[in-house]
Amino acid sequence: MSYDLIEWKIESLQIDYQEAICFMQQRIEDIYNGVQKELVWLLEHPPLYTAGTGAKVEDLLVDNLFPVYATNRGGKYTYHGPGQRIAYVMLNLKTRNKCNIRLYVETLGNWIVETLSHFSVKSYFNPDLIGVWVTHGGTEKKIAAFGIRIRKWVTYHGVSINIDTNLSHYSGIVPCGIKDYGITSLRKLGINISYEEFDIVLQEKFNEIFSNFN
Numbered sequence: 001m002s003y004d005l006i007e008w009k010i011e012s013l014q015i016d017y018q019e020a021i022c023f024m025q026q027r028i029e030d031i032y033n034g035v036q037k038e039l040v041w042l043l044e045h046p047p048l049y050t051a052g053t054g055a056k057v058e059d060l061l062v063d064n065l066f067p068v069y070a071t072n073r074g075g076k077y078t079y080h081g082p083g084q085r086i087a088y089v090m091l092n093l094k095t096r097n098k099c100n101i102r103l104y105v106e107t108l109g110n111w112i113v114e115t116l117s118h119f120s121v122k123s124y125f126n127p128d129l130i131g132v133w134v135t136h137g138g139t140e141k142k143i144a145a146f147g148i149r150i151r152k153w154v155t156y157h158g159v160s161i162n163i164d165t166n167l168s169h170y171s172g173i174v175p176c177g178i179k180d181y182g183i184t185s186l187r188k189l190g191i192n193i194s195y196e197e198f199d200i201v202l203q204e205k206f207n208e209i210f211s212n213f214n
Contacts, residue, residue, distance in 0.1 A: 006038045007040075008039075008042070010199060011042065011043040014044050014082070017048055024157070027090055028090055031092055041088040041090070042202070044084065045084075046081065047082065048066050048079070049067070049078070050068075050077070050147070051069070052072075052074055052078070055075075061172050062173075063172075066172065073147035075130070075146070077173040077174060078147065078173070079169050079175065081165060082165070083163050083185070084160050084162050085202075086159075087158045087160075089156070089159070090154060091155045093150070093154070094153035096214050098214070102127075104155065105127075105130065105146065107209060107210060107213050108148075108158070109125025109131075111210070112144045112161060113125055114209055118201045118205070119186065121189060121191060122134065129181070131146055132144035141183060142182075144160065144161040144162070145175070147160075161198075162185035163186050163195065164186065164187040164192075167184070167185060
């Protein structure tokens with residue numbers, strides 16, 4: 001199946017988190033039933049925290065800073081908000097003969113690493129501390145977080161990449177349950193780009209990286 005048949009949906013307005021979940025749940029059913037195309041959905045959420053299936057109560061440090069949503073993706077607590085590009089990826093792994101979750105997550109990681117490389121940012125995917133990381137100021141910091149769910153071998157949820165995120169908003173949680181490392185953004189690294197610029201490269205690199213994922 002060709003990746004140029006995938007639909008790309010790019011939102012110009014912020015999308016409510018619950019609305020996004022309802023949309024994805026219906027879309028993956030439609031993909032599974034063959035009545036809708038696979039989809040990469042690029043968007044931004046208003047400020048909020050989400051608690052994945054591995055979230056621990058003690059990792060929510062401030063419970064009234066932003067709305068908190070329990071969600072069925074993997075992972076722990078994370079933040080979503082303005083300046084962060086969300087990429088929700090809905091692919092049918094079974095039709096691609098790729099029923100390998102680890103390979104799928106690693107491919108997502110490579111996609112983000114290659115996208116950041118285009119903007120002269122050296123990063124790497126860490127399969128143990130799942131996410132994309134950079135070394136900045138002598139320490140390792142996460143720039144992209146991953147949260148995945150698969151139903152009937154159709155993927156949903158995805159990746160969040162900090163473009164120009166207010167990093168102080170992470171103060172209400174222990175991001176991804178990791179206390180010993182920080183969070184960064186492209187802006188913090190001195191890279192000032194728009195969503196439009198980032199999205200163009202994101203789509204180009206997706207087609208390159210996932211071309212062998214068949």
